[in-house]
Amino acid sequence: MKILATRRFPGEAWDELPDVEIGPLEPRDDVDVLIVANEAVDFAAFPALRLIANFSVGYDRIDVAGARERGIAVTNTPGVLDAAVADLTFGLIIAARRRIVEGDAHVRSGAWESGWAAGPFLGREVTGATLGIVGYGRIGRAVARRAQGFEMRVLHTRETPLEQLLAESDVVTVHVPLSPETTGLISRGRLALLADGATLVNTARGAVVDEEALIDELERGRLSAGLDVFAHEPHVPERLRGLPNVVLTPHIASAAVETRAAMTRIVVDNVLAYARGEELPTRVV
Ligand code: DGY
Numbered sequence: 001m002k003i004l005a006t007r008r009f010p011g012e013a014w015d016e017l018p019d020v021e022i023g024p025l026e027p028r029d030d031v032d033v034l035i036v037a038n039e040a041v042d043f044a045a046f047p048a049l050r051l052i053a054n055f056s057v058g059y060d061r062i063d064v065a066g067a068r069e070r071g072i073a074v075t076n077t078p079g080v081l082d083a084a085v086a087d088l089t090f091g092l093i094i095a096a097r098r099r100i101v102e103g104d105a106h107v108r109s110g111a112w113e114s115g116w117a118a119g120p121f122l123g124r125e126v127t128g129a130t131l132g133i134v135g136y137g138r139i140g141r142a143v144a145r146r147a148q149g150f151e152m153r154v155l156h157t158r159e160t161p162l163e164q165l166l167a168e169s170d171v172v173t174v175h176v177p178l179s180p181e182t183t184g185l186i187s188r189g190r191l192a193l194l195a196d197g198a199t200l201v202n203t204a205r206g207a208v209v210d211e212e213a214l215i216d217e218l219e220r221g222r223l224s225a226g227l228d229v230f231a232h233e234p235h236v237p238e239r240l241r242g243l244p245n246v247v248l249t250p251h252i253a254s255a256a257v258e259t260r261a262a263m264t265r266i267v268v269d270n271v272l273a274y275a276r277g278e279e280l281p282t283r284v285v
Helices: 012-016 064-069 082-097 100-109 138-149 162-168 211-220 257-276
Strands: 003-005 020-022 033-036 051-054 073-075 130-134 153-156 171-174 199-202 224-227 246-248
Touching (some): 033 257, 064 073, 082 100, 082 138, 082 199, 082 257, 130 162
Parallel strands (some): 003 020, 130 153
16 A cells, blocks of 8 residues: 655654655556545556545545545545534634734734723624624534623524524624635625624635635725635735734644544544455545
């Protein structure tokens, strides 16, 4: 069995793999198993390919329909990153609404000269606010559980129509996978439904939100945002980088040591199951 991985993935489980080669996705006719992080695979470049073990719960860059047609299995890493993503979602909600990053920059720059009562950093409350969750799968539900601790009123798209949810929420958080149906789901028109002072958080995929339209809203100062994902990563538009009312992180929602090790565990379990001819634990196709 020839395994090619685009990088070494973290965690002890990795060492259970036999003979992994680390290298780019360049044409090879000897590779049976590819380990990737939601990276596009050109099937023609890997004629012997039988398994793509994806180190990611999302697989939007992998042509799963094409893989199915060619008899190539695809696996992902569901479940183990729900908590980390939900935690970062709350980090972004609080950071954006309470202006933590702006305040941090202010202190570091030495510009803080007034007392606390005169400070310019009035934010918006999190506790008691209405939280609209777009996508109520495992991660969306993990976010809802955390919202209970903040005494939030929770709306989600399994029960509330999207337009109503957007109009009624103080905070909207996105947790749908990227697909043709969800690309541009949070469109310019839908962003306009958000109330003045509302906060949009995206830890799912950048392309779910109309990025240009969101930047327009942020430039008007009508909304705040917390973004871990972007339409064309790792490119982040300069207009966005210059804005104070958005908190930006580099796609780190699952980036906790324990979470990443658990994701690697699943990747390895799938590869080892494939090697033994067993059912794949987290098969997508
Ligand atoms: C995923 O798993 O889909 C994330 O985007 C990376 O953790």
